[in-house]
Amino acid sequence: MKKNLKHLIGLQDYSTKEIKEIVDLGEKISLSPEKYSNKCHGKILATLFYEPSTRTKFSFESAMLRLGGNIIGFSDANTSSVSKGESVADTIRVMSFYADIAVMRHPKEGAPKLAAEYTNIPIINAGDGGHLHPTQTLTDLLTIQKYKGSLENHVIGLCGDLKYGRTVHSLIKTMARFNTKKFVLISPEELMLPNSLKRYLKENYDLEIIEVRKIEEVIEDLDILYMTRIQRERFFNEEDYLKLKDSYILTKDKIKNAKKDMIIMHPLPRVNEIAYEVDEDKRAIYFNQAKMGLFVRMALIMKLLEVE
Amino acid sequence: MKKNLKHLIGLQDYSTKEIKEIVDLGEKISLSPEKYSNKCHGKILATLFYEPSTRTKFSFESAMLRLGGNIIGFSDANTSSVSKGESVADTIRVMSFYADIAVMRHPKEGAPKLAAEYTNIPIINAGDGGHLHPTQTLTDLLTIQKYKGSLENHVIGLCGDLKYGRTVHSLIKTMARFNTKKFVLISPEELMLPNSLKRYLKENYDLEIIEVRKIEEVIEDLDILYMTRIQRERFFNEEDYLKLKDSYILTKDKIKNAKKDMIIMHPLPRVNEIAYEVDEDKRAIYFNQAKMGLFVRMALIMKLLEVE
Amino acid sequence: MKKNLKHLIGLQDYSTKEIKEIVDLGEKISLSPEKYSNKCHGKILATLFYEPSTRTKFSFESAMLRLGGNIIGFSDANTSSVSKGESVADTIRVMSFYADIAVMRHPKEGAPKLAAEYTNIPIINAGDGGHLHPTQTLTDLLTIQKYKGSLENHVIGLCGDLKYGRTVHSLIKTMARFNTKKFVLISPEELMLPNSLKRYLKENYDLEIIEVRKIEEVIEDLDILYMTRIQRERFFNEEDYLKLKDSYILTKDKIKNAKKDMIIMHPLPRVNEIAYEVDEDKRAIYFNQAKMGLFVRMALIMKLLEVE
Structure with missing residues (x-):
């Protein structure tokens, strides 16, 4: 597993400077989004929604597409087969071959943090129970x-x-x-x-x-x-x-x-x-x-x- | 909201000339679809299916991909979270930031028409109850x-x-x-x-x-x-x-x-x-x-x- | 329908030489996958999962995206509407206009084989009941x-x-x-x-x-x-x-x-x-x-x- 790799589990892990850099880049993008339309060409985002959240999923999917990347994902662990008794750790290890970055929403607190320990691709927490939604x-x-x-x-x-x-x-x-x-x-x-x-x-x-x-x-x-x-x-x-x-x-x-x-x-x-x-x-x-x-x-x- | 923007809610809103233009362009495309493979590069189609219809959804998704564009969407309002008490108007207003054009299927008559009033992206009615399917x-x-x-x-x-x-x-x-x-x-x-x-x-x-x-x-x-x-x-x-x-x-x-x-x-x-x-x-x-x-x-x- | 078209229903239909060619190409790709990132530009893969299998679906979707192609699909015949009494033969005939190649998983033995008889696009069997998963x-x-x-x-x-x-x-x-x-x-x-x-x-x-x-x-x-x-x-x-x-x-x-x-x-x-x-x-x-x-x-x- 890569060292120094950055996930986003919660903003408490980020310095004020790091947060400000993301916000500043977001503002720059808002001024001319079309300039960024090819930045992630050839990259794949996986949206792993163990609990449905259409709006959040759409916003990530649109963000990746607007960067020229692609998306795969599921929107509900029940209609998917990811809950067949397999651990989140195993699931994420396999998923990390299929995508370059993953967004995870999970009903259990801490699931995205756990996932981040078992993968070499960046994990973004898109909500873990009532816990964090950075x-x-x-x-x-x-x-x-x-x-x-x-x-x-x-x-x-x-x-x-x-x-x-x-x-x-x-x-x-x-x-x-x-x-x-x-x-x-x-x-x-x-x-x-x-x-x-x-x-x-x-x-x-x-x-x-x-x-x-x-x-x-x-x-x-x-x-x-x-x-x-x-x-x-x-x-x-x-x-x-x-x-x-x-x-x-x-x-x-x-x-x-x-x-x-x-x-x-x-x-x-x-x-x-x-x-x-x-x-x-x-x-x-x-x-x-x-x-x-x-x-x-x-x-x-x-x-x-x-x-x- | 833009003026003069064209949705497709029902064909009664279109002149005979406008219908003929679409049919004629469709016929031209049928002769050499590959010529159109980049026409919508960088554009996103949202397929908002509040009621499932795989075939219709696929045909729109394939159409957008064949034009070089991208797709996001949901195929069932139940496994999505769009039914959390939010109005269709609010949903569509948010969706319009994530996509450039949207296709909507909804069990209620008039839902696509209502949606069209609250968005600045084109809305296509893909069936609203027993009403229209233009x-x-x-x-x-x-x-x-x-x-x-x-x-x-x-x-x-x-x-x-x-x-x-x-x-x-x-x-x-x-x-x-x-x-x-x-x-x-x-x-x-x-x-x-x-x-x-x-x-x-x-x-x-x-x-x-x-x-x-x-x-x-x-x-x-x-x-x-x-x-x-x-x-x-x-x-x-x-x-x-x-x-x-x-x-x-x-x-x-x-x-x-x-x-x-x-x-x-x-x-x-x-x-x-x-x-x-x-x-x-x-x-x-x-x-x-x-x-x-x-x-x-x-x-x-x-x-x-x-x-x- | 095209003659001589190759599907993959089961490996018993393939010669040892044909199998070895696929494995060899797979090994070549594994050495520098980025060289293949544009091989299927403009092509569409349909993932027809009549029974959920997130992992298999993801691996096919990722494979197609890594080749520069696009994907459409469903992950569950219940939340899709494909089970409206229509035959698999009719479904696949229509789907073959929307995609260039299709992957099918189906609870019934023989469904992918049947589908292959009615379409002019390649069909890949991604599992038919307890039968085959080539x-x-x-x-x-x-x-x-x-x-x-x-x-x-x-x-x-x-x-x-x-x-x-x-x-x-x-x-x-x-x-x-x-x-x-x-x-x-x-x-x-x-x-x-x-x-x-x-x-x-x-x-x-x-x-x-x-x-x-x-x-x-x-x-x-x-x-x-x-x-x-x-x-x-x-x-x-x-x-x-x-x-x-x-x-x-x-x-x-x-x-x-x-x-x-x-x-x-x-x-x-x-x-x-x-x-x-x-x-x-x-x-x-x-x-x-x-x-x-x-x-x-x-x-x-x-x-x-x-x-x-």
Whole structure:
């Protein structure tokens, strides 16, 4: 097995400089994607989705095709035969002959990390259970840099399920490394950011954290409002879900006092946590955010394949 | 969103001239497909099949690959994750960043039309419920032009389920625009062409319509015999299905008095409505028809992507 | 339909010379695969998997992409719509317009053979029920040639389920044609090689066959040790399976008296029939074997498409 080979399991393994390089390359690609249309000619990306996620799979596949490469993959371990009792280690060892780089989504925490130990091709974690999903965070970072001009010194509001939301935890930990000025945590009491994470932030970074219950209380102050879905499957009972699900719906009315250049982000898919009327607002950039996901994945594939 | 952008939702939105242009380009492609092998280099087609249809999906994928483009897609909304409560509008908005053109099959009438309103890439309707399936009709038109020399002045027999058959309704409405001489409708009483459609034809076109029960009564008169399947799922009860399903099976014997240059068409898949013995007959061109489907889809993709 | 067209249904249809040519081309490709990266530019491979087999599908897809070609396909007849009552003959006739070559896996014995009769594109059998799986045998042959220098004069040990194992039967019959010196059959009594096959070998070839119960009895004598899985689904009752499944597990200890240049092969996936500790041993080449599968499939596709 090659030494020094770089996978992307979680952003905690990457230096701030390395993250910034990927984001910067993503931004360069976003300006003229056609210049990169042949960078991975002859290379194959394998998309190993042990759990379905059409959107994420598509974004990686499109990224590789836009680089001139090719794709193979499966979208569901059940309709594939990969679950015949074979270990993930054996599967990935064989797959590494068929592809030059692999993206893995797996219901079990740690599966992509394990896979990376048994292969000599780069592995990208595209979500392992409720654990990590680093390319979503890279997408968010490129979006912030592109639409706010820089990653630094922002007041960032995060709204919704801050307790279980993997996307939010990863974004907070990563943005903290880029001199975030203030995190404004907006959530129901039941779904507040875990204390361990708050403690970690206070001990390691010089930034402000405030917690509120309502978007309206803090909207004027925000540079970025990051909305998330309150997922039914995170609740222990239906009653709690029904009580809370509609409390954190963004409407035109709720953003009427927001800054003119505030940006509204969302990892998508949205269900009803942002009213359709908000889509028309210039500050609503969540669809552009999905587009940035394409460019940052192109950048990541290039970095891992050491293509210039 | 771009203005003036062309989708293909249904052929009723296209002028006769526009339809003819696609058919003519399809015919040109059929003569030397290799000349078109690089026309869509670098372009991506997304096949969004919310309901499986392997054959249609394959024909579009092959068409795009034969043009030098690439493909991404899913073949079943259940094993994909697109049904997580997200609207079709949101899904298509995101997909439009990953692809340059999309083909959609959806169990709900109107879904492709809705999708077209929310995207800036061309959308092709590959079947929406029992409603429209315009590329089948384009396939039929190219087949008729190729094997009968022209689209005009034919006596066209249509046999089978004329009541529910989406393919037949669309073909009749479109061929009527190309100066069809006569439609000969061959069906059991229970599955006759809807009166509303007959009325529409009589009010708008100068053509003859006759209705019969048996193929043999009219076979001598036909330039084209279009066979269709009597689908079990269209019947309210099993008894009716069993009584009727075998009544409209084409055999060698039934075509013995047909014109030498009559062509026998079928949209495929066939189950048992055409006996295998008929396959040997030169007039049986239903497999060639499937081939024409490839060429007309290549033509359609080129037109919608404005590639010359 | 073209005459003289070559499919690969089973290796019994190929001359020893033809087999050797494919293996030799596979070995040449293995030395510098990049030289072949454009051999099938513009060609399409259809992977028709009526039963899932991710690994086999991937190896064919990767082979075609590595040759510069493209792929379409389905991985499960249930989520596809190919099972709508249409005959395999009709399906393949249509598919042959969409692709230049097709790989078929089907639960029913003989389905690929039938398909080959109805198409003018080459058909490769990628497994038809418990019947044939010729590209696994080609993979094994290339591995033997590559790692033992030649296909001839070996003492080959075969261990595990020799009664039902399709892979083993095909390998034995094919290697017998290449002057194998001795077959050493290692299996529980319940899973011995069928008498009919033993008789066939004795009547047609000048080679030795011995049968034993334990790996340790014969390990010193072997040039090649071919391990196979004892599949739960082959047993009539759970009790028999539990009793036998662990008896034929290869460990470091069991190979301590083996020749230094013996090779250990396995068709993969393995479950527990080879202990993980054996992976470290230089003689364990089963992962390289999977890699050879890629090269031999590239060679096969080139031969069938008559690409030089």
